[in-house]
Amino acid sequence: MTLLTAQARILVRKEIRQLLRSRGALTTSLILPVIFLVVVPAVQYFSFQSGGTSSGIPGAAPPGLAGLKAGGVVIYYLVPMFTALSGVVMPSVTSLYTIVQERERKTVELLVALPVRLTDIIYAKLAATLLVALGVMLPLFAIQAVGVLVLGAAGPAWVAAELLLLGCAMACSICLSFVLALLARDFRTSQQINGFLIMPILIVVNAVLLLLPAPIKVPVLAVLLLVLGLVTLAVALRRLTFERYLS
Amino acid sequence: MASALAFAEASKRYRNGKLALDSVSFAIDEGARACLLGPNGAGKSTAIRLLEGALAPTGGRVWLLGEEVGTPWYLEARRRTGVVPQGPGMYPDLSAGEYLGYVRRLYGRGDLDAVVEVFGLGDQLRTRMAQLSGGFQRRLTLAGALLGEPELLLLDEPTVGLDPVATRDVHDYLATVMRQRSTLLCTHNLAEAEKLCDEVVILSAGKVLVHKPLAQLRRESRPRLRLAARQGAEAVLAALKTRGLTAEADGEAVVLAANDARAEAPALLRALLAEGLDVYECTPLEASLETMFLEAVEGRRS
Numbered sequence: 021m022t023l024l025t026a027q028a029r030i031l032v033r034k035e036i037r038q039l040l041r042s043r044g045a046l047t048t049s050l051i052l053p054v055i056f057l058v059v060v061p062a063v064q065y066f067s068f069q070s071g072g073t074s075s076g077i078p079g080a081a082p083p084g085l086a087g088l089k090a091g092g093v094v095i096y097y098l099v100p101m102f103t104a105l106s107g108v109v110m111p112s113v114t115s116l117y118t119i120v121q122e123r124e125r126k127t128v129e130l131l132v133a134l135p136v137r138l139t140d141i142i143y144a145k146l147a148a149t150l151l152v153a154l155g156v157m158l159p160l161f162a163i164q165a166v167g168v169l170v171l172g173a174a175g176p177a178w179v180a181a182e183l184l185l186l187g188c189a190m191a192c193s194i195c196l197s198f199v200l201a202l203l204a205r206d207f208r209t210s211q212q213i214n215g216f217l218i219m220p221i222l223i224v225v226n227a228v229l230l231l232l233p234a235p236i237k238v239p240v241l242a243v244l245l246l247v248l249g250l251v252t253l254a255v256a257l258r259r260l261t262f263e264r265y266l267s
Numbered sequence: 268m269a270s271a272l273a274f275a276e277a278s279k280r281y282r283n284g285k286l287a288l289d290s291v292s293f294a295i296d297e298g299a300r301a302c303l304l305g306p307n308g309a310g311k312s313t314a315i316r317l318l319e320g321a322l323a324p325t326g327g328r329v330w331l332l333g334e335e336v337g338t339p340w341y342l343e344a345r346r347r348t349g350v351v352p353q354g355p356g357m358y359p360d361l362s363a364g365e366y367l368g369y370v371r372r373l374y375g376r377g378d379l380d381a382v383v384e385v386f387g388l389g390d391q392l393r394t395r396m397a398q399l400s401g402g403f404q405r406r407l408t409l410a411g412a413l414l415g416e417p418e419l420l421l422l423d424e425p426t427v428g429l430d431p432v433a434t435r436d437v438h439d440y441l442a443t444v445m446r447q448r449s450t451l452l453c454t455h456n457l458a459e460a461e462k463l464c465d466e467v468v469i470l471s472a473g474k475v476l477v478h479k480p481l482a483q484l485r486r487e488s489r490p491r492l493r494l495a496a497r498q499g500a501e502a503v504l505a506a507l508k509t510r511g512l513t514a515e516a517d518g519e520a521v522v523l524a525a526n527d528a529r530a531e532a533p534a535l536l537r538a539l540l541a542e543g544l545d546v547y548e549c550t551p552l553e554a555s556l557e558t559m560f561l562e563a564v565e566g567r568r569s
Contacts, residue, residue, distance in 0.1 A: 027342075027373060030369060030372045030373055031369075031373075033369075034361070034369050037360075037361070037365070038358070038360045038361060041360040042360060125356035125357075125358075125359075126354070126355055126356035127355060127356040127357065127358050128356075129352040129353070129354075129355035129356065130352060130355045130356070130357075130358075130366075130408070130411070132316075132319055132321045132350075132352065133319065133350035133351070133352040133355070133408075133411070133412065134350075134370060134373050134374075134411075135342060135345035135346045135348070135373055135374060135415070136373060137320065137342070138320075138321055261282070263282075263321070263322055263323070264282075266316070266321055266322070
């Protein structure tokens with residue numbers, strides 16, 4: 021929060037209050053992470069366990085899955101994939117409510133009329149999105165991590181790598197949200213742009229998890245997502261201006 | 268006298284290539300109440316956006332209360348400026364009271380109770396902003412603009428979209444609050460500008476056409492004489508034509524330009540009566556802002 025100006029910090033409080041009152045934003049920000057971080061991994065893990073599949077993947081497995089037993093596939097492929105997915109998707113979808121709706125409803129005119137900079141307005145929205153995302157995701161991640169550790173499915177190193185992945189995925193998502201803020205004029209367009217930005221990332225996530233060996237793939241994926249986000253942000257800052265948010 | 272706001276060769280070209288302001292230079296003195304007029308696309312809203320700091324000029328410089336827009340000290344000048352935006356949206360998830368609370372925190376000062384009382388918002392503080400009537404929504408934006416006890420007011424079409432009763436209420440509020448403050452009123456409503464302002468800036472196609480005190484503009488505007496006769500406008504027009512005078516029909520009457528309407532009226536009236544025209548109206552007209560505005564803009568176009 022100290023990275024933000026005093027004006028932006030006041031606006032962050034406003035944004036969080038509004039996010040917590042928005043049924044659409046809350047539903048989106050709760051349902052997706054609950055499904056991706058808790059429900060799907062648990063269902064997958066227990067279905068593999070109850071199926072008694074203790075052998076490896078039959079046939080020619082991709083390098084990232086080679087030598088993994090059924091439980092390993094869940095821990096080293098499915099869970100990281102859903103962690104990355106929730107980290108990338110949830111903040112950027114939530115930002116549609118804070119950033120795009122403000123523009124669509126023309127309430128941004130009220131903000132511009134106040135003694136704040138346009139950068140304060142946009143940074144406050146991104147910060148609020150990140151804080152709400154952290155508030156939702158970290159407890160859910162803790163549930164997931166405790167479950168994995170209690171079941172003995174993986175050790176603390178895996179939990180640390182997963183936490184790194186979640187953090188980097190969220191950072192990537194915030195960078196995408198920034199681009200979205202400057203590009204999208206309405207909710208519908210923003211959803212289309214969001215999909216356009218997220219699809220290549222999902223392909224990268226799957227490619228890394230399927231092609232790299234288990235010990236390194238999660239940290240590599242985390243760094244790659246962070247770099248992707250930062251590159252997108254750098255390109256956006258070179259080609260787009262904050263004034264676009266008002267046009 | 269110090270300037271409340273100033274533009275020096277300020278230009279704004281948007282990324283789509285449109286030149287909204289073209290080397291505009293004008294200043295409004297502290298304490299002056301100026302209106303910014305112009306046809307659609309003249310650059311009025313862009314000028315307001317530059318003063319707000321929401322847009323950066325692509326050329327020239329802009330000052331607000333002595334601080335140049337874009338400098339670190341500009342934000343302090345913004346805290347001394349109240350802005351009423353043009354037809355803003357209203358939050359469906361914030362109450363009027365919560366909004367004013369944030370406004371006060373952003374300005375770092377302000378007597379909320381006093382502003383609420385002045386604008387009669389006491390019963391509306393718990394109402395969600397989007398659920399307020401149009402009149403109360405406008406009162407809320409005015410209250411927000413005045414909460415920080417600003418020295419300068421920037422008003423962008425403050426009554427657009429309001430019904431006549433709400434418009435009158437807003438005019439009454441503005442007339443009161445503008446008395447102690449420098450003001451720039453951007454409007455299409457010429458009657459509103461005439462009622463509230465004493466200085467005029469007319470923009471057209473991104474350039475300043477006119478910047479004068481309203482009284483001076485009136486003095487310089489060509490006087491007019493309004494004539495009406497029982498025989499109708501056509502008969503009066505024909506009689507004037509025989510004297511080499513051209514006039515325009517205005518309903519039942521005709522209006523003609525004169526060098527000195529009061530001096531020329533008696534002789535003209537005697538002549539028309541002598542010709543048998545039953546003239547029942549002969550009135551020197553003071554130039555309205557609408558007339559002066561149209562003269563300026565149409566003169567530019569021609």
